[in-house]
Amino acid sequence: MREQLKSKGPELLTDLADHVALTLIQSCRLDQEAAxxxxxAVAVHMADHWGGQSIYFPMGLARRISERDSLIRQEFTGNxxxxxxxxxGVSLQWIYKIVKATDKIGIAS
Structure with a gap:
């Protein structure tokens, strides 16, 4: 795959194509050729759609943190x-804040 896109675009596109293919194989169980x-096609589409722009990819920390907070609340027993x-790996005070915040918005175990 790298060889096919290398001459047509920057390394970012080949890396994108590699990651998309791997995800399709692992998550969707697509065969390697279809993936x-x-x-x-995704890499070419992104180049056409966003080509020439500087794109920032967030790390998704807020999503991961809220997943973590939800797990903490689910595991919380009261003591x-x-x-x-x-x-x-958080402070005791942070656990109290998570429990209080999740109780306030209705996330309970």
């Missing part, structure tokens, strides 16, 4: 603040 063709703080 490669779809990934190449395991310290255990959860150690398990998730």
């Amino acid at each position: 490669r063709q779809a990934a190449q 395991n603040h310290g255990d959860l703080a150690r398990k998730y």
Whole structure:
């Protein structure tokens, strides 16, 4: 796949195509050739759509943090603040804040 896009675009497009193909193979169980063709089409489409622009890809930390906070709330038993703080690598005070915030918006275990 790299060889086919290398001469047609920057390394970012080949990397994008590689990651899309891998994701299609792993998540959608597509065969390698179908995944490669779809990934190449995605890379070409992105080049046509966003070509020439500087694009910033966020790391998705807010989504990951909210998933973590939801897990913390689900595992919270009422008296395991310290255990959860150690398990998730956050402070005891942060566990209290998560429990309070999730209770306020209706996320309960």
